[in-house]
Structure formats: structure tokens, C-alpha cells
Amino acid sequence: MPRAAARLGAIALAACLLFTSWTAVTPQRAAALDPFTGYLMVHFTGESANGEQIYLAHSTDGLRWTDLNNGGPVLLSTVGTRGVRDPVIIRSPAGDRYWIIATDLRIASGTSWNDAANRGSTSIVVWESTDLVNWSPPRLLNVAAGIAGAGNAWAPEAIWNPATGDYVIYWATNSSRDGVTKHRIWYVRTSDFRTVTSPQLYIDRGSGQGIIDTQIIEVPNSIGGYRYYRASADGHITIEASNSILGGWTTLGNLSHLGISNGTGGGNVVEGPMWAQFNGRNEWVLWLDQYATGRGYLPLTSTNLGSTRNFQTRSDHSMGGTRKRHGSILNLTAAEQSRVLARWGSTVPVNRIQSYNYPDRYVRHANFDVRIDATVSPAQDAQFRLVPGLAANSGYVSFESVNYPGHYLRHYGYDFVLAANDGTATFAADATFRQVAGLADAAWSSFQSYNYPQRHIRHYGYQLRLDPITDAAGRADATFRVTS
Template structure:
């Protein structure tokens, strides 16, 4: 064999040997592993807000096994709090990357009845969207703002959604803005921008511009090529005074009006006798060619109600459910979105957000509990608000088996950690230093073996204890110190 042929053969063998890795990277988004998002779905996660006021307008999680019966997660408390912009959020949407290794939540930056009314929000609202990012659905970044409406002279930015668009190799974010209208004045229209990271976005452009005299606020797209009708994507919108369904074969291409849901008994206020709804959110039923379209009964304050169909393009086929067919948990469910969960995703979500709410009682302080006050760790009696002394005992952030971390109930994502050996309540920044500082090893109580003491994970010669009612991590040697470092976990 000549040297030339030998080089050709070796090159071909090298290419063939690399093919499995290349294919794995294509399937897994470049990780070399199978993408989690390709695994079968086993449950559902609803992301939503619950009502007015600063506490209601935050991010809430709710779980379902069958897509119709739902249970509040995190004890019905918010799972994420907005600390930016108006410090309130509505209309959240959750997005998964194609490779299943990244998630984002985007939401309206709006807090009605906490410093802003509807007139302000319509005519001089926030031009920003609020964004959180995660790699596991459990540990989320701090919220950040992205301005999408200033460049289009928008007076607000409402009800954002996002979908991966393979044609542009980017995510398409779309939302409603009250912006200048062709017929004069302003009205709510749907605009879009593209992004690859939910940090920087392209120029904003018109997406769904309703006819003269009509407005559109809420719209959501689902990719469903298996549905009869011949379209790859379906779009539900509160267009004018009806809930309109459209079909299309590309996210940024043309759309065909397939009709509205009046015959199914739903309207946006345009048809007498029908249920008045907004905030459409689609979810395919796991393992079936069947879809639920959830609609928010905002006019009556009834929360979401589902309509089921096996043909998204046939607007007469959407079947309205009786109230006995579904349940939504304790909290009111307002405009949000649903993501189908893989078994791995579902396991993580349930482990993190189904953890019970506990308190840590100091054994040597009558009625004293560990609490946070002005983000400092303390021991106190008669804690008010009570949530300041409530924690979820999570698996240790450091990942070491048996270790635990204490997450605040009323400041989700914030954990007790030691800083210069004093204990503070801080947001998890994802750093290895934070994970170590916020992790503790439970051991038999130093002054009472029926109780528990907590050894610092990264300073194992120190324990969580109170001194003059302030929480610290200190070396322990005396009987007093052993008592100060002993706690009971109570409900």
C-alpha cells in the first residue's frame, strides 16, 4: 500500500471512529451525552402567579402527574421572588433548551396594587422583562431585566413567551406592548426579538398586528407536528374579543386563522354567554396525541380551566371540562405556562419543592427559634412574621452525602450561610464558596443526643451555635457552648 493510500485509509478510519461522538453531540446539544429533554415525559410543571399584591405577583410552581390534577409546590409559597424593576411579576413562561441542559423563566415586570395601578401599567409601565436562569430547575440565578420595548416606543412589555426556532437557530421571545398603531394612537400588539442566551436580544419587530380597532395581549405557541391539520405550530391568542387559534409551519413564517373557541364556550369578552378567559397555555398530554388548552377565567376570578382536543386545528373539537374533571390545588392559578417533565426533572423538582417546612428550636432558649432578621441569623422567641423562622432543610448545596442546607421559606433561593463565621441569610450565588459555607453536617446533639447539632461542612472544627442570640459557627468546648449548639427540628 502506498503512503498516500495509507494516509487516506487512516483518515477515513478516524472519521468513522469519531462518528458516534459527533452524533452524541448533535443529539445532546454538544455535551456528548443524550439530552435529558429527549427522555419520556412523566409529569408536568406549571409556572404561574396567583393574584394581586406583592406576594401574589411572584413565581409559583405547581406539579401534576396526569395534567389535570395539580398540587402546589413549596408549601404554596413562591419559589422565586423578583428583586428587580417593580419587584413583582406576572404571566411567567418557562423555556427548556433543545438539549435539555438549560431553563429560563421570563415574566412581565409588573406589580399591581403595590405602587402601580392599571392606568400606569398600560401607559407608562416597565419596558423590561424579568428573566431567571437555571441548569436544573432547582437552583436559579438572580433575576435580571432585559429591555425589549423602548426601541419600539412601547409603553409596557406584557405576557412574554419564548420558543426555540430551528430556522433561526435562536429563541424567539414574543410579548405584547402598547405601542404606536398604524391607524393612529397606540394599542397592544405582539412584538418579537431573537436571543441565544436571554441576555442580549435582537432588534424588536412586529409579530402579530391586529386589524384596526382590535388589540392582542396574550398569545402562546406550541410545536405539535403530530396533531391532525398539517401544521407544525399552533398559536392561541386573545385577539380582539375572541380566543383565536392559528396554524403555521415556521415560528416566524405566515399563520393561518383556523377559527375561534366560541363553539367550545370560550371568549375574551366578545360573545354573550361564553366563559370569559385570557392567558391561554397549551400542554400536550404525556404519551398521547391529545392536548389541553388551559384558559384563565380572569373575569370571574376562577383561575384556570382546561379544554381538551385531539385536533388542534379543529376549533369545534375543543371540549370544555366539568369542574369535577380537574383540580388546581389551594392557590389560585393565574396566567402562566406548563412544561412537560422528564423523570429526572420531575424527581429533582419534587425533591426540592416538596420538602416540609420546619423550624429549628434552640434547646436552651425558652420558645427560641432560629430566624433571620434583616438577613442576619439569630435565635428569638415570638417570631413575627412567623415565616422568618421557617426553613426547608435541603440536601446540602455542597453535594456531600448527608449534609444539609437551610433555605428560607419567605425568601426562596436564600440560605443560611456563614460569612466571617457569622451566619447570614444570602441568595445562593452558585459559587463553590457559597455552597460550602451554606452546608452543614447533622450530628447527635452535643448537649442532648436526642436533638441535633450542625457541624460546618467546610470548617469541621466549628458548629452552628447562638451567642448572645446571634448565630455563628464557632469551635465548641464548654458545656454552655454545647447547649448553644444544640437544636430540635420541629414543624
């Protein structure tokens, strides 16, 4: 995580007593849930302007992924550092509530890794939902406030603990203990992701070895001999097992025999372990982020987690169009899958915006400025998706860039730029327009500003502007055709 800051999922779903437990990455069924039919991955994409936000991907087989929301972010952090990494999605045991928690960190803002590790946020960011599609505003939860000298709170995970009837949130904090400053794993307990117990030390590897990324999965029927398995990035990818989340853990080994490590063992250097169970069968996948080579996630599968020798690397996977970084996987019921795909699964057509009075020219972005040009290279600089308006859906549109998902045309000082959505109401208003009959030709279109309705998009000197339209020349400049 200190470089890739990965997020992985430890999830909440465990039925108590009569029901077997489940975690957000384990498809064992709680009594209140229907069978699982699909998979939802929550992740971030990297240190780009909008990469440190919440992205979603969907799979029907657990190995081949399709980006949702046309590859753009679905949730934006407007609190703390205004960026998030390492997201995890958690489901309640009854399946009636969900949370996404994530590291409060935005390297894209210019923060150095040293500052982030030693003088960073001690809070995590939390979203809450009852249906997986309508989410609360983000809020901060200060989990590491009680750790002396805490420098950060990275890579949070959570899992339902039937032994205590609440959730265990665990994460990495860099602090000094016994004269040694390094990352260790700490935990708190919570019932609502709003209030937490005092932090307790959870994993300390001893000597100078730090640990940041760790994730637990619950295994139905204790296949392999244990109820819980834990993968941690601690120089190696160490696999441990236990029958109690907060009890003792047995080390099973690492993945060095596969040429995989977290740096200490060399070879394929990875981080961000992410567990999932395949729907309908006793087979598990451990995804590892190959951050050192930038090759993205590598899946290892096993039908018995009781020995690290049972893992096999897989090549029959695909990750979609965006780079997936440190995330988590939630197994979906048919009803959940239907809601998620209805909200984010449809593909909005790719369009170009043609000028009425200069029909050989199209709206394009160049170095994030916006103009009309006749020859556009690369072609995607002139391609946009007309999505429902960010500030108002009905009758309004926003122009989302195809090659910069999450970036939109917006006016700023009545000039136009391509900018990353920052989640503010001002941005949404500046990037929202009513599509009306063309001012020069009703068969074409014009675009009226949402927050300055007396102004329309027009070109002037080939530059895009937001102006009042008062004459025939202006009406021609403000008329466009949405074309393929």
C-alpha cells in the same frame, strides 16, 4: 396579563428538515429526544411578597399537579424590577439547552398597573440551563427597545421556527401607532436569547382592541388541517391557525359558545391561555386562567384543534397547593423528569422548634416578627422546613416557613424576622445556620450563624435574637429541639 399578567408557554423544540418540530408545550418528539413521560409547569403565583418569581409544578398525567420545592420559588429575579411574571420554558431542538423567559414586573413592590403599562420595563428576564436544574443568573434582554414610545414588554413567549432556523420571541407592548395607544403583539428573532433582531409588529386587532396574552402550539402531522394553532386573549379567547409562524393566520373562532371570554363576551372571564399536548396521544389541553373569579386554571381538551367546537371543559384536574398564574408547560423525558424530581421533588418534613428551658414554647412568626410562644394559632406559624442552607449546603440549614413558602428566618440587626428570600448573597448568609450539638444539652441542638459564627440563635424576653453566648442562661436560651 395587565391584572393577572399571565405567562404561557411557547416553547422551542423543533427538529429541522428531517425532523418534525416541537414546542415547549408540544410533546411531539424531536429526533434527539426520548419519549415524554411527564410534565413540568413553570408559573408565578400572584402579587404576594414572593409570588412574582419562578415556581415549578409536576404532573404525570397532564391534569393533576404537584408543587415542587415544597411550594416555594425555585428561581428569583435579582435584575430589573426584581420580580417576574408570565414565565415560559423553552427547549432547544436537540434537547440540550433550556431557557426560561418572563415579564420583568413586580407589582408587589408598589408599582401601579398604569405605571407598569406606560413606564415599565421594555426588557424580559432570561435564565439558561443545560439540564433543567442548574440555571444561570438572570439577565435582561431588551426586546422592545426599538419600538417608538414603548411602555413595557409583557407576557413573552418563544417558539422554534424551522423556516428560519432560529427562535421567534413574541410579546405585548403598549405604544402609540397610527394615533392609537394600546397593547399589540410584537416579535423578534434570536438564536441565543442574548441578541435579537429589530422588533416587528406581529398581531394588531385593529380599532381600539388591545391584545396581551397569546401562545402558539405546534401540532404534529397538522391534525385539524394546520401545523400551528394560536390562542389569544383579545376580548375573547380567539383561536387561529397557520402553516407558518410568521405567515398569515386564519381565524377559527372563539370560546363564546362555552360561556368563556376575555371580557368582551362576559361570562367566565379568563386570560393567560396555556397550551399542552398529552403525552403519547393526539389530544391537546388549553388551560385558561380564571383570574376574574380567582378560581385558577380551567382546562379545555380537544382531539382536533381545527374547530373551536371540539373543545370540552374538564373538571377532573387538580392544581396543587399554590395558585398557578400565567405559565407554560414542558413535556418531560424520563431523564429530564428524574433530574427535576431529584432536585425539587422530595418533600422536606415539617418541624417545630422547641425551646429547651421553656419546653411548652416553640419558635413562631407573628406579623413577620419571630418569638417563642406556648399557644400558636394558626399552628402553621410555628412550623418550618429545615432545608439545605441558602448560603452553604453542607452542614448548614435554613428555616423555611410552611405557610409562607419562600420566606425564611433571618437575622437583621441581630433581631429575627420572617422575610421573603430576595435572592441576594446577604439574605442567604443571614438566613443560614450550622446545626450543632445543644449548648446546654448535647441531645438537643443549637444554631450557629453562618456569617457571624461567634453568635447563636437564642431567645431573650421570648424574642428570637442572634447573640454571643457567654453564660449558662445564654446556653439554655440557645438550645432547641427539632420536633414534629
